[in-house]
Amino acid sequence: MFDTLAGRFTDILAGIRGRGRVDEKDIAEASRQIRLALLEADVNFKVVKDIVADVKNLALGESVLKSLTPGQQVVKVLRDELARVMGESAVQLKIGKKPDVILLTGLQGSGKTTAAAKLALLLRREGKKVLLVAADTYRPAAQDQLVSLGAELNVDVWRGKTGQTAIDIAAAAVHGESGTQPDVVIVDTAGRLHIDNDLMAEIVALKSAVKPGHILFVADAMIGQDAVNQASAFDDALDFEGVILTKLDGDARGGAALSIKRVTGKPIMFVSTGEKPQDFEVFHPDRMAARILGMGDVISLIERAETAVDESEARALAEKLERDAFTLDDFLSQLEQISKMGGLNDMISMLPKHMLPKELRGAEVEESGLGRTKAIIQSMTSQERQTPRLIDGSRRARIARGSGTTVTEVNGLLKQFDAMRKMVKSAQGKSKKRGWPAGFPG
Amino acid sequence: MSAIPANGWLSRVKSAMSKTRDSLAAPVNRVFGRGVFDDETWDELEEILIGADMGLTAATEIIDRIRRDALRHPPGDSGELKEMLQAAIAAEMIPAPILGKHDASLTVIFLVGVNGTGKTTTAGKLARRFADAGGTVVIAAADTFRAAAIEQVAVWADRTGAYLVKHKRGGDSAAVAYDAAAAAKARGADYLIIDTAGRLQTKAPLMEELKKVKGVLTRELPEAHLLSWLVMDATTGQNGLAQATAFAEKIGLDGLILTKLDGTAKGGIVVAVARATGLPVVMLGTGETEADLIDFDSNNFAAALLD
Numbered sequence: 001m002f003d004t005l006a007g008r009f010t011d012i013l014a015g016i017r018g019r020g021r022v023d024e025k026d027i028a029e030a031s032r033q034i035r036l037a038l039l040e041a042d043v044n045f046k047v048v049k050d051i052v053a054d055v056k057n058l059a060l061g062e063s064v065l066k067s068l069t070p071g072q073q074v075v076k077v078l079r080d081e082l083a084r085v086m087g088e089s090a091v092q093l094k095i096g097k098k099p100d101v102i103l104l105t106g107l108q109g110s111g112k113t114t115a116a117a118k119l120a121l122l123l124r125r126e127g128k129k130v131l132l133v134a135a136d137t138y139r140p141a142a143q144d145q146l147v148s149l150g151a152e153l154n155v156d157v158w159r160g161k162t163g164q165t166a167i168d169i170a171a172a173a174v175h176g177e178s179g180t181q182p183d184v185v186i187v188d189t190a191g192r193l194h195i196d197n198d199l200m201a202e203i204v205a206l207k208s209a210v211k212p213g214h215i216l217f218v219a220d221a222m223i224g225q226d227a228v229n230q231a232s233a234f235d236d237a238l239d240f241e242g243v244i245l246t247k248l249d250g251d252a253r254g255g256a257a258l259s260i261k262r263v264t265g266k267p268i269m270f271v272s273t274g275e276k277p278q279d280f281e282v283f284h285p286d287r288m289a290a291r292i293l294g295m296g297d298v299i300s301l302i303e304r305a306e307t308a309v310d311e312s313e314a315r316a317l318a319e320k321l322e323r324d325a326f327t328l329d330d331f332l333s334q335l336e337q338i339s340k341m342g343g344l345n346d347m348i349s350m351l352p353k354h355m356l357p358k359e360l361r362g363a364e365v366e367e368s369g370l371g372r373t374k375a376i377i378q379s380m381t382s383q384e385r386q387t388p389r390l391i392d393g394s395r396r397a398r399i400a401r402g403s404g405t406t407v408t409e410v411n412g413l414l415k416q417f418d419a420m421r422k423m424v425k426s427a428q429g430k431s432k433k434r435g436w437p438a439g440f441p442g
Numbered sequence: 443m444s445a446i447p448a449n450g451w452l453s454r455v456k457s458a459m460s461k462t463r464d465s466l467a468a469p470v471n472r473v474f475g476r477g478v479f480d481d482e483t484w485d486e487l488e489e490i491l492i493g494a495d496m497g498l499t500a501a502t503e504i505i506d507r508i509r510r511d512a513l514r515h516p517p518g519d520s521g522e523l524k525e526m527l528q529a530a531i532a533a534e535m536i537p538a539p540i541l542g543k544h545d546a547s548l549t550v551i552f553l554v555g556v557n558g559t560g561k562t563t564t565a566g567k568l569a570r571r572f573a574d575a576g577g578t579v580v581i582a583a584a585d586t587f588r589a590a591a592i593e594q595v596a597v598w599a600d601r602t603g604a605y606l607v608k609h610k611r612g613g614d615s616a617a618v619a620y621d622a623a624a625a626a627k628a629r630g631a632d633y634l635i636i637d638t639a640g641r642l643q644t645k646a647p648l649m650e651e652l653k654k655v656k657g658v659l660t661r662e663l664p665e666a667h668l669l670s671w672l673v674m675d676a677t678t679g680q681n682g683l684a685q686a687t688a689f690a691e692k693i694g695l696d697g698l699i700l701t702k703l704d705g706t707a708k709g710g711i712v713v714a715v716a717r718a719t720g721l722p723v724v725m726l727g728t729g730e731t732e733a734d735l736i737d738f739d740s741n742n743f744a745a746a747l748l749d
């Protein structure tokens with residue numbers, strides 16, 4: 001997805017850069033692509049409208065158009081905007097006076113019971129004594145499910161007596177009837193539709209009965225456009241504190257996260273990433289933004305590249321490439337930039353898997369190779385670096401000795417450099433036709 | 443559970459069916475009610491389809507087609523335009539008789555899907571329907587993974603009088619299917635319903651396991667009429683397409699059951715699924731009780747989607 005999205009932007013913006021001015025059509029096309037990407041990710045269409053409008057202004061600003069990599073820059077602006085909407089940083093759950101009560105609510109099958117167990121484990125690891133309350137008296141065997149999860153985790157579960165209502169069960173637990181003196185009481189409730197007036201009234205009554213310090217809305221990451229209806233209705237009824245987003249271990253892009261945050265203003269606090277109790281994490285807005293755009297950690301990569309690569313240096317390099325004046329010195333500085341960015345393996349690990357050539361998936365690139373290549377170039381005279389043609393047999397032997405490598409390695413490097421120049425040339429041929437300068441160096 | 447929520451699916455169908463041409467309640471009527479068909483009208487109609495989770499591609503194509511048709515045969519009034527749109531949506535759906543024509547004495551329903559969509563509840567609803575029609579039903583508790591999944595399906599078997607085949611939690615689901623096949627044969631059952639554990643389509647080992655279970659069914663019951671149905675939650679967004687494609691590729695599917703239509707979600711993703719996979723929707727889940735299962739009807743569905 002990232003390659004297609006970034007690729008589409010690159011094409012659109014390349015045209016703009018070539019002409020040096022933006023016309024209505026370009027803006028419309030870029031907006032269309034952003035809209036498409038967000039709708040494919042299930043962001044609510046009304047929210048998409050707002051975001052497209054915001055990003056349009058930001059993305060088509062001067063700095064993006066002048067940049068060497070406008071496609072990537074637009075994606076970054078978009079990602080930043082999404083992260084801004086989603087909240088700048090992770091929001092903590094602060095456990096207060098003993099016993100603090102956490103009420104979980106949401107639609108049927110969203111993952112409440114599983115999340116109750118996960119939250120219990122997380123809090124226990126923080127040294128809290130937890131009591132789970134099985135207040136879903138409606139779904140068949142829902143109480144058994146929580147009892148069974150509690151037994152696995154060694155956490156107490158209170159299920160009250162048969163025939164008791166959810167409110168009675170929860171109130172008894174909160175008022176100490178379990179006799180366990182917990183720091184935190186987590187109340188699991190039956191799933192309910194936001195338009196089911198009776199059950200919505202019940203959960204409001206449950207709230208007044210147990211006075212929870214925290215109400216968390218549990219939502220499935222796979223939900224589509226309906227997310228806004230659900231979240232706003234639950235928020236209107238309960239004024240919840242935050243959201244647990246579940247089933248993020250799949251490939252749903254999770255645009256619902258953005259919609260929910262946008263319409264309720266409430267943060268996503270935790271994400272559930274599997275069926276096992278450990279599969280639970282604090283939510284990171286920036287990662288979610290990247291996920292919605294389907295681009296792994298590419299943004300961190302772009303950011304690192306930005307700090308490591310001086311824009312003017314990059315521009316000079318692009319010009320050199322164009323004049324075919326790329327030398328081994330330039331090659332050396334490229335290698336140094338890669339090291340500054342954290343090395344090859346680090347860079348590869350941040351790319352979405354589907355963007356990588358097959359050979360690189362899961363493979364470790366020989367980092368020491370970089371160091372040896374640097375050593376070889378550093379053992380050359382500046383004349384040799386400018387004009388590699390000069391490097392004959394005896395010079396090769398000298399360079400190998402000086403760099404502590406072998407003649408075969410020196411030969412290998414020279415061949416590689418040659419191949420690279422040819423490749424750059426042919427790539428330039430293509431890009432010239434499309435009217436944009438060579439892309440991201442390195 | 444409580445009475446049918448006022449803006450749930452059933453009431454939407456009802457209101458859609460009872461001539462709401464001049465009602466301005468639904469967004470679609472608001473659009474039609476303006477009485478002008480300009481660019482904005484078409485954009486708003488497209489948004490209604492997108493808002494129903496149909497996805498941009500399907501929505502754009504349907505609107506473009508109606509727009510061309512409307513040029514050639516201008517609709518007399520907005521009611522007529524709405525009918526055109528409704529018919530276009532209905533036409534995207536694949537018609538299919540629910541159980542198909544067959545003369546096998548045993549019908550096997552293999553229920554699969556991602557987590558929490560309503561497989562177990564649907565197993566219970568199906569058991570009720572088959573039992574009411576006078577059939578003998580066996581249910582296989584093949585979700586051996588989730589906590590209390592066996593207890594849950596046991597409640598449903600109990601409620602509907604179905605015979606339950608179960609193992610212990612953590613057991614091999616293929617072995618449950620094997621025993622259930624034997625039990626269905628031994629009892630001369632008319633229906634065997636296999637309730638499986640939810641799994642995300644991206645989890646290769648779990649998908650492989652499901653394939654193995656189906657393999658057991660086809661091997662042990664070669665004469666039976668086997669139907670594999672994907673149970674999908676109506677609130678599902680565009681990921682539904684990936685779900686249907688992956689399950690269809692891995693185990694082969696015969697149809698879809700769309701659940702939780704009693705909420706406000708319209709389930710438009712099944713239109714995109716039908717276009718991409720050719721799979722029919724067979725039934726709809728409209729609540730948590732055993733009576734809340736209705737046959738799919740493309741016209742009713744299209745009407746409710748627009749309401």
Ligand SMILES: Nc1nc2c(ncn2[C@@H]2O[C@H](COP(=O)(O)OP(=O)(O)O)[C@@H](O)[C@H]2O)c(=O)[nH]1
Binds near residue numbers: 115
């Ligand atoms: N893959 C996956 N499954 C989950 C996750 N959270 C819950 N589930 C599953 O989703 C289904 C419904 O979860 P449950 O906790 O019973 O939902 P509830 O009805 O809201 O209480 C079960 O099969 C769970 O195992 C998650 O983060 N990832």
Ligand SMILES: Nc1nc2c(ncn2[C@@H]2O[C@H](COP(=O)(O)OP(=O)(O)O)[C@@H](O)[C@H]2O)c(=O)[nH]1
Binds near residue numbers: 108702
């Ligand atoms: N409102 C509503 N809830 C449903 C429907 N079908 C299932 N559910 C609920 O969704 C939750 C998950 O259902 P379940 O059958 O356990 O899902 P499974 O994990 O796929 O087996 C339960 O709380 C069910 O009562 C439906 O059609 N409407």
Ligand SMILES: [Mg+2]
Binds near residue numbers: 113
């Ligand atoms: Mg539950």
Ligand SMILES: [Mg+2]
Binds near residue numbers: 563585637639640
């Ligand atoms: Mg189940």
